[in-house]
Amino acid sequence: MKILHRRCARAGTLILAVLFGNPLSGLSAGQKNPAIQVEKNVVALMRDGVRLRADIYRPENVDKVSLILVRTPYSKDLYAEYSSFPRLASGSGYAVIVQDVRGRFASEGIFSPYDQELNDGYDSVEWAAALPFSNGKVGMQGCSYLGAVQWQAAVMNPPHLVAIFPQCTFANGRHFFFFSGAFDLSWISWLNGRVPDIKGRQGMSGAEASEEEAERQWSAHKWEWLSFLPLKEFPLLKGLCPYYYEWLDHPDDGPFWDFANVEKKHAEVAVPAYNLTGWFDDGYGQPGAIRNFSGMLRNGRTPQARQGQKLIIGPWTHCDPRSRAGGIDFGPEASVDVPGLVLRWFDHWLKGIDNGIMREPPVRYFVMGDNIWRSGSEWPPAEAEPTSFYFSSRGAANSLCGDGTLDQAKPDRQKADRFTYDPANPVTDFFFETPGPRDNRPFEARNDVLVYTSEPLPQDIEVTGDIQAEIWASSSARDTDFIVRVTDVHPSGESRNITPPLSGVIRARYRDSESNPALLDPGRVYRFVIDSMSTSHVFKKGHRIRAWITSSFFPHVDRNPNTGHAFGQDAEMVPADQTVYHDAGHPSRIVLPVIAR
DSSP, X not given: OOOOSSTTTTSOHHHHHHHHTOTTOOOOTTOOOOOEEEEEEEEEEOTTSOEEEEEEEEXXXXXXXXXXXXXXXXXXXXXXXXXXXXXXHHHTTOEEEEEEOTTSTTSOSOOOTTTTHHHHHHXXXXXXXXXXXXXXXXXXXXXXXXXXXXXXXXXXXXXXXXXXXXXXXXXXXXXXXXXXXXXXXXXXXXXXXXHHHHHHHTTOOGGGGOHHHHHHHHHHHHHXXXXXXSGGGOSTTTTTOHHHHHHHTOOSOSGGGGGGOSGGGGGGOOSOEEEEEEEESOTTHHHHHHHHHHHHHHHOSSHHHHHTEEEEEEEEETTBOSSEETTEEOOGGGOOOHHHHHHHHHHHHTTOOOOSGGGSOSEEXXXXXXXXXXXXXXSSOTTOEEEEEEEEOXXXXXXXXSOOEEESSOOOSOOOEEEEEOTTSOOBOTTTTSOXXXXXXXXXXXXXXXEEEOOOOSSOEEEEEEEEEEEEEEESSSSOEEEEEEEEEOTTSOEEESSOTTSSEEEGGGSSOSSSOOOOOTTOOEEEEXXXXXXXXXXXXXXXXXXXXXXXXXXXXXOOOSSOOSTTOOOOOOOEEEEEEEETTEEOEEEEEEXXX
């Protein structure tokens, strides 16, 4: 099996297929299978002379058709092998163009992830629109990287791009490469999957340049690689992926990251977009879809672009819109025929068919716990009432066995809670490659995790919207991390997360600004606001609400070495003594968006 992308690298053939366009969808009942013409390795010339190659699937004996462009770093040939979408869409009267991006597989050039996709996206759209069988209307669709390239083309405003359908992708590099200042270590596995093609282009051959060997090496060495320090000296990618080290050289927000800052350029985007994500998507997908949707509603370039935004959020993991996530079955209604939805979207925007899709509410989300779909006009829902749940204890909230509670009553005089964060012994997710909701008690059993739990609920509580944590804390370190997780504690004791692992993270030096970091004064109390946590979840009667706090969640993000030194240069790690306050002057809390029932 090929190593494809970040957290689906080992999720099996079905996930590969879903990433490439859901092979479970075929022609609808009674629809004839039309003759399809396939052209291989059609060249698109970029503005700098580099030739990108694409395969084109289109119906025979049709003069002019609308086009759907798919741009992938994962091989156009593999896309055709695992996805029914090219033939499904061409059978519905579209030409589907599947293109290898620059520096990947059949395309020329040097691969520079995402940075290259602005100009190449524009040029590819305009090249497609000028093909002899094109009617001049181009749409784009795809998930993850295949979603990002749509936004990066759209911000360049190519004249013939009409609509896009981006799935599970980012709005800003600050919720993609770094998360509130903490580096996402899954880039190591993702780039390891890109290395074989890079090696082949450098003249290497045999096992050294094979994808099978890359996967074997990952299985054998992943913990060694993920633990390697200093980050900037990681040897695996030297001479192969220079951009990795460039990312590490730019831990602060600033002009370097403009290539990945979609939301900064919403005012340049003139196309409608149907945004898709899941409650358990990779950490960037959920804020990406929500922020792109909301930002385009406010700032899109034209009235049509502003009014043409859609958002759908299911109980899904990354690029996997099925009913099961993390071993939990949310019922048959939870799955969505994404290719069918994509075609409805383009039937409206590219073919002008009045199929009702734009009369449907712009937001559709799945309410976990009740396991039903709900529609609305905005996100978050206006009826959500911010409701505070305060941390409380007698000074010993450490672990499941501690005395931490969660209550709506504001605390008065209380002893603070303390723990020691040792980056040499971080809170570790040994099943980090398996996404979705699961039992968090192995993390909560540690003494370097503060656990706050409500009493059993007397009635259902629906939480729909954006969760925020306000933590009053001090540290013995000049810099450190704080991480908050919210879970649903079942009567059995099982404690299930309701958000992805990379939500709820903050690196202390970025508490006020990601472009102007400021180190801590050891021992001084600071207020940390942690957001980018969204959900729609019903805590059932008899269940309990839990929030836990720690300072590491390895290997989802890098370990803060607590030194306060420049990012990525430390092999040295020092423990930090952390104090979390919850008294009248320092009311640490989580704020849940509660929907009255």
